[in-house]
Structure formats: structure tokens, C-alpha cells
Amino acid sequence: MKISVLGCGRWGSFIAWYSHHIGHDVLIWGRENSPHYQELEKTRKNEYLTLSSDIYLTHNLKTALTKSDICVISINSQQLRSFGKQISSLNIKSKVPFILCMKGLEIGSGKRLTTVLSEEIGITSPIAVWVGPGHVQDFLCGMPNCMIMSSLDTTLTKYLAHAFSSPLIRFYYGKDLLGIEIGAAAKNVIGLAAGMLDGIGYSSLKGALMARGTHELSRLIEAMGGNPMTVYGLSHLGDYEATLFSEHSNNRRFGEDLILGKPFHKLAEGVYTVQALMDLSETYHVELPISKTVYEIIYNHTNPRKELEKLFLRSVKSE
């Protein structure tokens, strides 16, 4: 099958590598002036992997969109709207399915990524998401994982899950697209909280964080019309190992480094997602105490130890 991967950062380059690894005919697109693209063009390598010479590298978006059966998008979530406008402006007739392999919510609107993209490219375009646990570094070492494919159309979901399943990544298909997108995005915020607990030496509270993080997001998803149990599946709880406990998690490390006062240069998507969660909390009248605490620590510089103690160690009460 012909797969185009749009975006050439850590995940984009991995999906190109993986799609080729399982036998697809692969093209990877990046912006001509992006450092990631330039590095790949010059060396066909990045800090994680080497791309086979069979993988076609281009900065021509029209080529990428027209020469494929499936387009996977993996870019910074906050750039998805402008990227959608760019795709739309090319006026391409064919409707190949898009898979969003990214986790986030739009700041300002709190909108899900499938909503953002369909608003820009048209609601008749088939759009799916590919989320769940797994680190690029672990996959490249041959460590397998289960991931999840979801869309509003079960036939499409199954088609895409089959196209990408292999012994390295086993796909499950999820029915509650709303719950899956919110949960996948929000797990980065729980990852920030986990890193903060690590930073202040309270790693033992990550157990309570897991129990209560899932709970507050379950209530939010329910209020938004999703299934309150989705958060306990692969897209959120199933991603906690990779997010709350792994050295490879950018969000966990961002939280830890923030407490330790270390500079941090990599993208931690949760820093944006937590802003969007504050909007959703207000819109749907659902209290999100953990997300709120993370927000206050990052944006209003409240005392992390005091705030996190208040969150977990306050007066005796019922669960």
C-alpha cells in the first residue's frame, strides 16, 4: 500500500520507518525549512533512526497528498488548523483517509484534533486517530506494544488497523472517538503531574495519581457525551506506563525538570493540552483538580510541593 507520512519529527519519522518495515511503499513529507526535514534530507538519519533509501522524502505537499492510499499526519497539535488550511488550499479531489498520529487539544477552543481537521478539509473526508502506548525508542529496540485505531466509521477503523498491524504493533480498534481523543491528549497532563511528583521526591503518590487522574477525566468525557469507561482503556490508562514511568516520556521529564529548575528544550504537548482542559472544565462544568493544579504550577508558578500535597494528602474523605 502507498503510505504518505506528513511530518518528520520523532513520530513522523518512526511511522515512515515502521510502514516501510512492514512492507508498505512509503513517502515522508516535511517543511523545506524544518530542521528535522533538513537533517533527514542530508543524512537520512535523526537521533532515533535511519530511513531506508526506498523511502521517498519530499517537501512537496501536493505530491505527498496525491500519491498515497493513506495519509498519516504527525505534527505539533497546535499547528494542525493552519496545516489543514494548507491542505484544503491545494484543492485535491481524491478523498484518501487521514490518520492523526498525534495527541492534543486546540488551545482556545478545546477542540479535538479530528474536529479541527474536518473543519478545515471538509466533514466528508475520512479521518481516524492512531494513539495509545509505546515509545519510538522502545519500538526500535523491538519491544512490542498494543495501540489503538479509532474513527467514526467502523469499516474504516478496521481497514486502517489491519493495514498497520504487525507483531511489533498490535492494534485494537476503539469505538468512542471522543473519549479516545480526550483521554489520549489528557494523559500528557497526567504525565506532567507524574514528573512533578518525581521532582519533589513523592514518586510513591503516582499510584494515587493514576486512580484519581483517570477518575477526573472519566467525568469530563462523560459530560462531553463520551463513554466514561474509555479512559480506562489503552488510549489513556494503557498509556500510563509509557507516560508516567518511562525515562523516554517528554511530558514526565518536563514536569520533573520544571521542579528541579533544569532547562527543557523538547516539546511537551501536555503544556498546551492543560490550557485546553481548563477551557473544557469551564464549558462542561466539571472540576479537574489534578489538571488545575498542573496548570497553576506551570502558568501561575504556585508552590509545587504545597499544591501537590494539598491535592493528595488533604483531609480524610471517601474515595
Next chain:
Amino acid sequence: MKISVLGCGRWGSFIAWYSHHIGHDVLIWGRENSPHYQELEKTRKNEYLTLSSDIYLTHNLKTALTKSDICVISINSQQLRSFGKQISSLNIKSKVPFILCMKGLEIGSGKRLTTVLSEEIGITSPIAVWVGPGHVQDFLCGMPNCMIMSSLDTTLTKYLAHAFSSPLIRFYYGKDLLGIEIGAAAKNVIGLAAGMLDGIGYSSLKGALMARGTHELSRLIEAMGGNPMTVYGLSHLGDYEATLFSEHSNNRRFGEDLILGKPFHKLAEGVYTVQALMDLSETYHVELPISKTVYEIIYNHTNPRKELEKLFLRSVKSE
């Protein structure tokens, strides 16, 4: 308050230390011929802690039972029935509350520990459980945690939670005693599975293990008449950090060492609990695929890698 702690292993000695630390008048009981008791009698120390000279050490069970306001029991779960018979045979009139600070299920009957104890000492005796996350080693370093107190009587639960709450251990009270006991016991089995994944180099699958472990136990608890959501609280999911990810977890380490072929000498309660879960699975007609796999690997020596791959990486399906 006068607290008697019955049992002087890792948890018993810690609860005695902790009760004294928060200002109670403490007695600790052990069997005269137990190596743990003898070590404490000789040195007032064990590998974890030193007991203050204010803590009264005795092997006289009658003294321990009559001189207290609250009795905490922390012994090997499979010995609880015979210990209950021993308590009963002393014919003590006063009804002080018992707290079971232990996690397990009776082999053969699949019975919960509060059931076992009340069958032996009489159903009118007030019995509670004290479970949830936290390692003795972490508490002794000053690392706080949230734990859970539960019984059938809310007034009793609140009384006991208040008696033991401090900045080091913050208690929540749980209402679903059945779900709390099953979940607390079963998390040791999930801990064994986590160790097995670590042992075969599939630690990344611990995310999927969390999502699917909670799910199968939730269905069991529901079939038994408990609340299917209890498993997602502190007693089970909230204990995953301490059980699935910590170096201190005996169950996780047992699972890992089993795979690596290393000898293991410490108690791993999950090895018994998984037997009891097989009985419950049959009695309540609930499939427990993870627990069954752990059972088969331990007792029937099936191939761990093959069985665990089958469990997590089999054909594409819905969550």
C-alpha cells in the same frame, strides 16, 4: 490510644513503628518461635527498622488481645483461619475492632479475609481492612502515601481512619468492602504478571496490563455483587505504582525472578491469591485471562513469552 499489632513481619513491625510514631501506646505480638519475633526480641531491629523501647513486645496473645483499643492483624493470609481459631479459643469477652492489614484470598474457598476471620471469631466482631499503596521502605524514608480503610460500618471506618491518619499516611474510606478486598488481593497477581513482562523484556506492555488487568477484575467484582468501579480506586489501580513498577515489590520481583530462573525466598502473596482467583473465576463464570496466564506459567510451567504474547499481541480486535 492503645494499639496491639498482631504479627511482626515487614508490615506488622512497620505498623507498630508507625502507630508509635503518631503517638499511640503500642504493643506488638509475634509467635515465640518465629524468627521475626526472635530477631526483634534480641535486637529490637529488623532489616527495615528499629522499634522504640516504648513499644511492648510479647508472645502472649491473650495480653495482646485484652490490653488494646484496636487490634491490627498482619500475618500470612493463608494462616488467618487457624489464627482466628486461636483467638476464638481464648474466649475473650470484649469486642475490640480488628483491622486486617494484609492482602489475600483463602485458597480452596476463594473467601475474603474478613469472611474468614468473622467465621472464626463471630460475625458480631467489628472487622475492617487497611489496604492501598505504599512500601514500608518508602514510608520509613518519609515518603507519604494515601491508603484506604474500609468496613461494613461507616462509623467504624471513619473512627479507624481518623485514628491512623497522619501527614505520612492519609486515609480515604472505602464503602465497597467486597470490591476493596478482591482488588487489594488481586493486585498482587497483576504484580506477578508485571514482573514476568519485565523478565522477558516486555516492560512496555505494562500499560496494556494495567488497562486489561483492571478490566477483568472489575467484571469479577461485579459478578460477585460488588461495585465494578472499585478496582479503579486506591485499593487496586492506586496500588499499581507500588506493585507493578517498584523495586520493593515482592510480587513483581517474584514474577521477574521466575522468568530469569533466579531463586526467590520472600513471600509473594500473589502466588496463593492466583489459585483462589481460579476458584472464583469458575464459581462466578467470569473469564480472567491475565490471572489464568499467570496461574499457568507458575503452576503448569507453560512458556511465559509465548503465553504473554498470546495474551497481549494476538489478533486485532475491539477493546
